[in-house]
Amino acid sequence: MRFAFLLLFCLSAVAALAGDEPLRLVLHEHKFTPEQFDVPAHVKFRLLVKNDSDADIEWESDELDREEVISPGEERTIYLGPLDPGSYPFYDDRHSASKGVLIAK
Amino acid sequence: MIRAGPLIAALLLAGAAQADELRLVSPNEIDYRELEIESENSAATDGGRDYSLDLGTGVTRWWHLGAEFEWEREAGPGNPTRLDGVQLESLIRLTEPGEGWLDAGFYTEYTRSDLHGRETPDDLLVGGVFLKDIGRTTHTLDLFLDRPFSPDEDVSGVRFSYTWQSRWNLWRQFAPAIEAFGQAGRIDRPDGFQGGQLIVGPVATGTLLLGPIGKLRYEAGYLFGATEASPSGTVRWKLEMEIPL
Numbered sequence: 001m002r003f004a005f006l007l008l009f010c011l012s013a014v015a016a017l018a019g020d021e022p023l024r025l026v027l028h029e030h031k032f033t034p035e036q037f038d039v040p041a042h043v044k045f046r047l048l049v050k051n052d053s054d055a056d057i058e059w060e061s062d063e064l065d066r067e068e069v070i071s072p073g074e075e076r077t078i079y080l081g082p083l084d085p086g087s088y089p090f091y092d093d094r095h096s097a098s099k100g101v102l103i104a105k
Numbered sequence: 106m107i108r109a110g111p112l113i114a115a116l117l118l119a120g121a122a123q124a125d126e127l128r129l130v131s132p133n134e135i136d137y138r139e140l141e142i143e144s145e146n147s148a149a150t151d152g153g154r155d156y157s158l159d160l161g162t163g164v165t166r167w168w169h170l171g172a173e174f175e176w177e178r179e180a181g182p183g184n185p186t187r188l189d190g191v192q193l194e195s196l197i198r199l200t201e202p203g204e205g206w207l208d209a210g211f212y213t214e215y216t217r218s219d220l221h222g223r224e225t226p227d228d229l230l231v232g233g234v235f236l237k238d239i240g241r242t243t244h245t246l247d248l249f250l251d252r253p254f255s256p257d258e259d260v261s262g263v264r265f266s267y268t269w270q271s272r273w274n275l276w277r278q279f280a281p282a283i284e285a286f287g288q289a290g291r292i293d294r295p296d297g298f299q300g301g302q303l304i305v306g307p308v309a310t311g312t313l314l315l316g317p318i319g320k321l322r323y324e325a326g327y328l329f330g331a332t333e334a335s336p337s338g339t340v341r342w343k344l345e346m347e348i349p350l
Binding site: 044056058062063064065066069077078079080081082083084086089093094096 | 133137138139166201202203204238240241243274275276277280314316317320349
């Protein structure tokens with residue numbers, strides 16, 4: 001019974017990630033927060049990227065085949081997955097020192 | 106970094122000496138708030154050469170406009186390289202990348218070829234361009250129809266061509282791919298498989314970040330002829346500079 005509840009809880013967590021609630025990422029003063037975060041493998045999910053700086057940014061990941069220009073103060077939704085397990089680096093193309101990594105598990 | 110500008114310009118112009126119809130279009134390649142300068146080139150073992158220089162930008166997040174200049178040297182000894190056409194290109198992204206099962210776009214290209222007194226007809230090309238990401242791989246399929254505007258019945262008629270590429274997004278600097286470019290001829294008079302052109306082969310792709318200048322994307326590969334009507338080998342290379350606006 002406990003195992004069934006645990007399984008249900010895990011499935012619900014995965015479903016939440018894959019469903020309505022997006023993962024959030026903020027760029028402020030050339031730094032992504034969080035710089036590293038986990039996502040479930042083999043599931044589609046949304047990443048909501050907010051540009052909290054005073055210049056355009058271009059969120060980009062070559063491994064994820066995505067790029068998105070985001071104006072100051074703007075939020076953009078990026079649709080990702082399903083991903084194989086592994087690390088997927090991303091960066092701000094306009095300031096490539098601003099970078100992070102998404103880890104699919 | 107200051108020295109990178111002339112170097113990139115030289116590379117682009119060196120490339121600008123080839124592109125006829127080795128056309129690979131991703132529905133997500135909009136280049137919003139960026140200036141794209143692209144040089145695409147191919148050289149076949151039969152002596153044919155195609156070069157192009159393309160300028161474009163994303164007018165909106167879903168509409169890319171570009172202009173392209175094409176030079177061609179026909180197969181055979183002694184043929185000159187000449188400006189073959191000027192194109193206007195439009196790509197409309199129909200889907201948000203990754204939102205649905207498949208990304209799709211609509212591509213249009215009008216080529217003005219009546220240059221230097223030549224009698225090459227103008228041409229209108231339209232097509233559906235599709236992309237699917239699976240894990241760390243990206244698969245692109247383009248299906249094109251084009252129609253030359255010629256009073257000559259043998260020249261006019263709607264022709265079908267296609268492009269496919271599957272890429273493994275291994276690293277930013279290097280992502281290997283396999284691609285194919287095919288021309289099946291007129292849809293009302295199909296050439297048959299051996300009568301159409303099909304070239305297939307491996308290609309290396311990647312992106313180099315150049316700081317505030319932008320980034321340089323490259324593609325280079327060798328394509329083998331798969332039908333009797335195809336050149337036995339074709340070298341294809343492309344350099345694309347994306348400069349933030």
